[in-house]
Amino acid sequence: MRYVSTRGGPATSSARDAILSGTAPDGGLWMPEAIPQLPAERIAELAELPYPDLAALILSPFIGDAIDDQRLLDLCIEAYAGFDDPEVAPLVPLAGRHWLLELFRGPTLAFKDFALQVLGRVLAELVGERPLVLVGATSGDTGSAAIAAVAGRPNIALVMLHPEGRVSEVQRRQMTTVDAPNIVNLAVRGSFDDCQRLVKQLFAEGVGDLRLGAVNSINWLRIAAQVPYYFAAAAKLNAIEHPVAFAVPSGNFGNACAGYVARAMGLPIERLIIATNSNDILHRAFTTGLYERGEALATTAPAMDIQVASNFERMLFVADREAVPEQMKALAENGRFHLTHAQRDLVDARFSSASADEPAIVAATRWANERAGQVIDPHTAAGLHAALHSDLPHDVPIVTLGTAHPAKFPDAVAAALGERPPMTEALQEMFARPELYEVVDADAEAIAGHVRKLAGPSA
Numbered sequence: 001m002r003y004v005s006t007r008g009g010p011a012t013s014s015a016r017d018a019i020l021s022g023t024a025p026d027g028g029l030w031m032p033e034a035i036p037q038l039p040a041e042r043i044a045e046l047a048e049l050p051y052p053d054l055a056a057l058i059l060s061p062f063i064g065d066a067i068d069d070q071r072l073l074d075l076c077i078e079a080y081a082g083f084d085d086p087e088v089a090p091l092v093p094l095a096g097r098h099w100l101l102e103l104f105r106g107p108t109l110a111f112k113d114f115a116l117q118v119l120g121r122v123l124a125e126l127v128g129e130r131p132l133v134l135v136g137a138t139s140g141d142t143g144s145a146a147i148a149a150v151a152g153r154p155n156i157a158l159v160m161l162h163p164e165g166r167v168s169e170v171q172r173r174q175m176t177t178v179d180a181p182n183i184v185n186l187a188v189r190g191s192f193d194d195c196q197r198l199v200k201q202l203f204a205e206g207v208g209d210l211r212l213g214a215v216n217s218i219n220w221l222r223i224a225a226q227v228p229y230y231f232a233a234a235a236k237l238n239a240i241e242h243p244v245a246f247a248v249p250s251g252n253f254g255n256a257c258a259g260y261v262a263r264a265m266g267l268p269i270e271r272l273i274i275a276t277n278s279n280d281i282l283h284r285a286f287t288t289g290l291y292e293r294g295e296a297l298a299t300t301a302p303a304m305d306i307q308v309a310s311n312f313e314r315m316l317f318v319a320d321r322e323a324v325p326e327q328m329k330a331l332a333e334n335g336r337f338h339l340t341h342a343q344r345d346l347v348d349a350r351f352s353s354a355s356a357d358e359p360a361i362v363a364a365t366r367w368a369n370e371r372a373g374q375v376i377d378p379h380t381a382a383g384l385h386a387a388l389h390s391d392l393p394h395d396v397p398i399v400t401l402g403t404a405h406p407a408k409f410p411d412a413v414a415a416a417l418g419e420r421p422p423m424t425e426a427l428q429e430m431f432a433r434p435e436l437y438e439v440v441d442a443d444a445e446a447i448a449g450h451v452r453k454l455a456g457p458s459a
């Protein structure tokens with residue numbers, strides 16, 4: 001499997017180098033040259049497979065000969081052993097045609113663990129002698145999941161940027177109470193979009209001759225490792241006979257991109273319903289064809305407080321690759337661009353969208369509690385809002401992706417339901433530990449300084 005850049009540059013990459021690098025040399029994102037196919041009879045059999053086996057089977061063609069299949073399976077078994085449910089991604093009925101896929105059973109209680117537990121192990125496998133410095137941006141959940149995945153790993157260091165004061169206290173402490181010599185947390189005076197922009201700038205400009213790598217969903221393996229749970233849920237619902245829809249709480253569009261890849265591999269997904277919070281850039285783009293950056297608003301679903309959805313570039317590329325370089329230039333220079341006809345056609349064929357403002361998030365949280373006895377977090381609630389308002393025929397099952405555990409957002413849950421969700425034991429312990437982080441300006445040189453410092457005297 002070779003990888004090509006979404007910006008059309010001439011360089012191609014092996015799976016190994018695509019996984020170890022941040023962005024392509026032209027600033028684009030790596031995409032596999034072709035999406036592998038899974039025939040219908042194989043998909044039907046997946047319902048019987050343990051989750052790690054299913055994950056290894058889906059990941060194998062994307063990883064190619066970078067890691068052999070038996071080793072990849074071992075890594076997946078290890079990666080999912082720490083999840084607190086034997087099914088790893090339990091599928092829970094809500095009411096009527098609505099289902100909840102619980103993706104928050106991993107060590108840091110968000111769906112990010114699915115990919116990062118694998119990525120951490122794969123990076124350790126591939127890193128070799130030359131140290132790798134990972135640089136990441138988080139609006140709350142990627143940070144702790146990445147830290148949990150790489151803390152203490154030899155030859156790998158991680159500098160993680162989060163927007164100061166714009167993640168929940170639990171999310172912040174999950175990052176800043178991990179005391180490991182290879183981890184640095186920086187609280188950036190700015191928004192998540194500033195953090196993500198700075199990370200991309202460092203990849204583009206480099207930091208001396210350090211080897212930089214990505215833990216965000218700009219890393220293709222992050223996307224690939226989020227594909228298997230779509231297969232797991234759809235196989236359980238017998239999607240080969242009756243296609244299903246997924247409601248996807250969206251920010252950086254990584255989860256939705258993984259759903260699109262699952263469909264492109266042959267999974268009968270009727271529709272991907274993209275749910276945003278009040279930061280509705282994707283919803284506006286899907287309904288008007290104009291992708292236009294605005295000011296990031298602070299909401300009760302902070303991990304989705306994102307304006308520039310990195311992985312949307314991958315979708316634009318699939319639909320009309322010629323247009324992407326100019327569109328990305330226009331976004332950088334003017335903050336906006338129009339989708340081409342081919343891109344709008346793809347969006348109309350595969351996706352629908354909805355945006356959940358704060359009252360809608362509260363209403364969906366209450367619906368889940370009253371109708372199904374479930375306590376859900378505000379991100380999941382945005383997804384459920386979109387599912388409940390879908391215009392799909394009534395016989396199409398809709399699976400809402402439960403992207404975070406409610407205990408990560410106790411204040412928002414209490415505001416909706418009048419009661420705080422119980423803390424897990426691990427979270428309680430975390431509150432007794434000191435926090436380690438520095439506050440910095442949104443300035444690439446300042447961040448590069450921290451990267452050099454963490455990398456050590458050789459940098």
Ligand SMILES: Cc1ncc(COP(=O)(O)O)c(C=O)c1O
Binds near residue numbers: 142
């Ligand atoms: C809890 C939660 N839900 C939804 C999202 C949005 O997912 P994506 O960025 O893959 O669109 C995020 C952050 O990425 C998140 O942390």
Ligand SMILES: N[C@@H](CCOP(=O)(O)O)C(=O)O
Binds near residue numbers: 140142217252310
């Ligand atoms: N919501 C994310 C933002 C980063 O997204 P990623 O999937 O690109 O890592 C977060 O929680 O950090």
